Amino acid sequence: MRGGTSLRGRLAATMALLLALVLVLAVVSATAMSNLDRATTEAVGSLVDGGRLRAAMTDAITLQIRLADRELSQPGPDDQIALSALTDSTHQLHRQLRLLKGQGPEDQAQLNRISEAQARMEVAYATAMAWQALGELERAAAAESRADAEAALVLNEVRKLSGLQWSRALTQADDLRKTAARLRTVLWALFFLALVIGVTSAWRTIRSVDGPLARLVAATQRFSAGDLRAADLSGMPAELAALGSAMNTMGGRIRHLLAAIAQESREIGTSASDFSAMSEELAATSGQVSEAMVLMTQAADSQVNALREADIRLGELRESGSATLRAAQRVTAVAESIATMADDHRDHVLAASATLLTLRETVRTSAIEVREATKQADRLGGIVERDRQLATKLGVLAVNTSIEAARAGTHGQGVAAVAEEIRLLGELCESVAEEGDRAVAALQRQVHATAATLETGTNTVLGIEATADRAATALAEIAKGIAEANRVAGRVVQDAAAARQGIAAMLEYTAAVSRAASEHAETGDSVSAAAEEQAAATEEMATAAARLNDAAQRLTGLLDGFRT
Amino acid sequence: MVQAAQLAIDEINAAGGLRGRRLELAAYDDHGNSDSAVAVAGTLRASTAVAVIGHVWSSTTLAAAPIYGSGQNPIAVVTPSSSAPELTALGPHLFRACPTDLEHGRALADWAWAGLGIQRVAVLYFNDGYGRGIKGAFAATFERRGGSIVGAFPFLDPGTDVAPYLDLVARDGQAQALVVAGSREEARIILEQARARGIALPVLGGDGLEGLEGDGPVGEGVFISNAWLPTEDQPRIQKFLSTWRLRYPELPLPNQPAAASYDIVHLLAVAIREVGTDRQRLRAAIAAVGQTTASYEGVTGTIGFTDQGDLAGRSVGIAVVRGGRLERVVIR
Numbered sequence: 001m002r003g004g005t006s007l008r009g010r011l012a013a014t015m016a017l018l019l020a021l022v023l024v025l026a027v028v029s030a031t032a033m034s035n036l037d038r039a040t041t042e043a044v045g046s047l048v049d050g051g052r053l054r055a056a057m058t059d060a061i062t063l064q065i066r067l068a069d070r071e072l073s074q075p076g077p078d079d080q081i082a083l084s085a086l087t088d089s090t091h092q093l094h095r096q097l098r099l100l101k102g103q104g105p106e107d108q109a110q111l112n113r114i115s116e117a118q119a120r121m122e123v124a125y126a127t128a129m130a131w132q133a134l135g136e137l138e139r140a141a142a143a144e145s146r147a148d149a150e151a152a153l154v155l156n157e158v159r160k161l162s163g164l165q166w167s168r169a170l171t172q173a174d175d176l177r178k179t180a181a182r183l184r185t186v187l188w189a190l191f192f193l194a195l196v197i198g199v200t201s202a203w204r205t206i207r208s209v210d211g212p213l214a215r216l217v218a219a220t221q222r223f224s225a226g227d228l229r230a231a232d233l234s235g236m237p238a239e240l241a242a243l244g245s246a247m248n249t250m251g252g253r254i255r256h257l258l259a260a261i262a263q264e265s266r267e268i269g270t271s272a273s274d275f276s277a278m279s280e281e282l283a284a285t286s287g288q289v290s291e292a293m294v295l296m297t298q299a300a301d302s303q304v305n306a307l308r309e310a311d312i313r314l315g316e317l318r319e320s321g322s323a324t325l326r327a328a329q330r331v332t333a334v335a336e337s338i339a340t341m342a343d344d345h346r347d348h349v350l351a352a353s354a355t356l357l358t359l360r361e362t363v364r365t366s367a368i369e370v371r372e373a374t375k376q377a378d379r380l381g382g383i384v385e386r387d388r389q390l391a392t393k394l395g396v397l398a399v400n401t402s403i404e405a406a407r408a409g410t411h412g413q414g415v416a417a418v419a420e421e422i423r424l425l426g427e428l429c430e431s432v433a434e435e436g437d438r439a440v441a442a443l444q445r446q447v448h449a450t451a452a453t454l455e456t457g458t459n460t461v462l463g464i465e466a467t468a469d470r471a472a473t474a475l476a477e478i479a480k481g482i483a484e485a486n487r488v489a490g491r492v493v494q495d496a497a498a499a500r501q502g503i504a505a506m507l508e509y510t511a512a513v514s515r516a517a518s519e520h521a522e523t524g525d526s527v528s529a530a531a532e533e534q535a536a537a538t539e540e541m542a543t544a545a546a547r548l549n550d551a552a553q554r555l556t557g558l559l560d561g562f563r564t
Numbered sequence: 565m566v567q568a569a570q571l572a573i574d575e576i577n578a579a580g581g582l583r584g585r586r587l588e589l590a591a592y593d594d595h596g597n598s599d600s601a602v603a604v605a606g607t608l609r610a611s612t613a614v615a616v617i618g619h620v621w622s623s624t625t626l627a628a629a630p631i632y633g634s635g636q637n638p639i640a641v642v643t644p645s646s647s648a649p650e651l652t653a654l655g656p657h658l659f660r661a662c663p664t665d666l667e668h669g670r671a672l673a674d675w676a677w678a679g680l681g682i683q684r685v686a687v688l689y690f691n692d693g694y695g696r697g698i699k700g701a702f703a704a705t706f707e708r709r710g711g712s713i714v715g716a717f718p719f720l721d722p723g724t725d726v727a728p729y730l731d732l733v734a735r736d737g738q739a740q741a742l743v744v745a746g747s748r749e750e751a752r753i754i755l756e757q758a759r760a761r762g763i764a765l766p767v768l769g770g771d772g773l774e775g776l777e778g779d780g781p782v783g784e785g786v787f788i789s790n791a792w793l794p795t796e797d798q799p800r801i802q803k804f805l806s807t808w809r810l811r812y813p814e815l816p817l818p819n820q821p822a823a824a825s826y827d828i829v830h831l832l833a834v835a836i837r838e839v840g841t842d843r844q845r846l847r848a849a850i851a852a853v854g855q856t857t858a859s860y861e862g863v864t865g866t867i868g869f870t871d872q873g874d875l876a877g878r879s880v881g882i883a884v885v886r887g888g889r890l891e892r893v894v895i896r
Contacts, residue, residue, distance in 0.1 A: 105606045112598035119691040123718045130728030
């Protein structure tokens with residue numbers, strides 16, 4: 001915000017200053033008066049109390065002296081009691097004098113002297129009375145004389161105390177007078193200071209308001225005459241500056257408003273022209289809309305018919321899906337029975353395989369034994385061969401022996417008989433060899449035949465075993481395939497169910513589209529009717545646009561009267 | 565008294581002092597004289613002292629107390645032994661750590677009447693606040709019980725003043741006992757004069773007679789009221805006495821003013837720790853002891869102050885001089 005210190009602030013500061021001055025004046029005055037009053041009260045009170053106590057003490061001591069003198073001249077118990085009570089009373093007065101306010105060391109020292117003198121006086125009187133009671137009159141008189149002297153001293157000290165305290169009271173009174181004079185001077189000074197400050201502040205405040213206010217009035221008058229230019233607010237108090245600023249703000253907003261209205265009126269005129277042209281175009285296009293609506297209605301009817309056809313096809317598709325579903329269910333059932341059967345036969349095949357394994361082991365053992373028999377037959381062939389060699393050698397021996405027997409002649413008859421026997425033995429050996437040879441050959445043939453049979457059996461068993469393994473593997477593959485078939489069949493069932501649901505949804509959709517197409521056709525009819533009504537309204541709009549254009553031209557003429 | 569206060573200060577400083585500062589003792593002698601006491605009070609009030617322990621005698625305390633309590637920055641004073649009733653309520657800055665003469669006088673009267681069966685006594689009293697206090701308190705209690713005071717004799721110089729009094733007592737023969745309200749020295753002179761006159765009456769006296777047991781046979785049999793004795797068998801007292809013996813082997817055992825001075829230093833230390841050394845705050849802290857703050861447990865017993873500055877709830881006992889020692893006959 002432009003401008004100087006606020007008017008309220010200036011007034012408040014001036015008032016606060018004046019109030020502070022008045023408050024200071026009041027506080028200083030009250031405090032000073034209170035202090036003065038208290039000091040005066042204390043001084044007067046101390047003076048009064050001191051005077052009263054000193055008077056009482058003087059009286060008490062005087063009475064003490066009188067009673068003591070009477071006791072000495074006319075002893076009696078009553079005076080002793082009174083004297084004792086009076087002594088206590090005097091000491092109480094002495095204590096009260098010590099406690100008076102404003103006592104200085106001099107007063108206390110003076111009180112000490114009084115107390116000591118009083119104590120000596122009392123002792124002197126007491127000893128005088130004692131001596132008198134003892135009949136020692138001279139000593140009693142001497143003591144009484146000392147007592148009288150102490151009594152005079154006590155009274156004199158009390159008077160000194162009075163003088164001391166009166167002197168201090170005069171000093172205090174003089175101090176009070178000086179204090180009061182100082183106070184009066186200070187209060188007058190404060191009063192004049194407050195007056196000067198108050199008048200100065202008021203003059204400054206008035207001057208700070210008068211000029212800016214006149215400027216503001218002139219600006220307001222100019223504003224009322226239609227001159228909406230901003231007023232100069234420099235140097236104004238905050239409140240006037242705020243008022244002027246508000247006026248400037250209002251003028252600015254009015255200027256903006258007028259400019260906006262002029263702009264709007266121009267735009268309204270332009271828009272009215274456009275509006276008129278557009279209404280004519282609208283009237284022209286409404287006929288085309290009607291025609292388009294008719295075509296659209298016809299297309300909607302065709303769409304309805306096509307959708308009905310689609311509905312029928314979808315019904316068929318739904319039936320087909322149902323059949324697929326049932327087939328898939330049957331496939332699933334068959335696959336499950338095959339799987340069950342494969343599981344059963346797989347056990348049988350496994351048992352047969354085990355049996356074949358046992359058989360293979362038996363055949364293998366028999367082959368080993370046959371191979372052993374073949375070896376034995378071969379060895380037997382060797383033996384036959386050696387028997388044949390023996391028969392050959394026996395024949396040679398028999399010939400040689402016959403030759404020798406022949407040489408020997410008659411002497412050789414025995415040898416000829418031996419040669420004969422040897423020849424027979426050779427023949428026997430030969431026949432044995434031949435029989436053995438035949439037996440060995442027959443045995444080898446038999447053994448070889450058995451070995452061949454065993455080889456064939458072993459191979460057969462191995463073949464059967466491989467076949468059994470393949471059968472088990474095949475059965476496992478069948479079971480796996482059936483499981484896969486089952487899974488696929490389940491998927492087919494699910495797909496078939498999903499297809500059925502999709503078909504059902506599509507049926508509903510086609511029904512909805514069909515209904516929408518029907519409604520569309522009906523709406524097309526309605527739009528056609530509305531287009532006709534729109535054509536009529538467009539003519540009315542053209543008339544209104546002409547009137548709006550006239551109003552905008554009049555508004556522009558009115559705004560020309562403002563100076564912005 | 566000075567030695568006891570110094571002992572306490574050394575203990576406090578050895579333990580770290582107060583708020584990081586050392587405590588110092590400034591000792592002044594008032595010579596038992598009222599004028600000197602006034603001068604000392606003026607000096608101390610203008611000094612940087614934070615509190616005063618003293619004075620010993622009631623008369624000096626009576627003279628000095630108004631000085632301590634006056635001016636722009638009055639200072640608190642705690643007396644260890646001024647027992648005169650006149651000091652009660654003498655001002656908000658005066659406190660005492662000893663029972664008043666009212667307690668001493670009452671204890672002596674009770675013992676004379678009930679303990680000794682005495683019905684008539686003569687009282688010789690030093691004519692100051694202390695002597696008059698003992699005399700007045702004794703007379704009040706004794707007469708209330710039915711006894712009578714056959715003579716009340718003031719003295720200042722016992723060497724010259726008490727002769728006619730003792731002659732009267734001896735001549736009349738009414739008194740069954742003598743009550744001496746004064747100091748140990750004065751009592752000794754009076755007893756010597758009394759014995760010289762053949763007066764063999766029982767003698768009773770206030771705590772001012774403490775120490776008479778060291779004056780030989782003249783003090784034998786004298787009954788003395790006391791607020792504290794160094795013979796009491798309490799751990800706190802025994803510890804204090806052993807410390808005392810170690811520190812001051814050449815001195816006799818401390819008396820009540822010394823023990824009370826020791827206690828006052830520690831009590832002031834507690835208050836300074838709490839509120840600092842500002843005189844007015846310190847005075848308020850002392851006044852609160854036993855009122856709004858806890859009492860102080862010292863070697864002389866529990867210390868707490870009444871709203872008039874007196875020691876609260878402390879009674880006195882009676883001891884007798886026997887064989888050069890004080891023996892307790894009435895437990896306080």
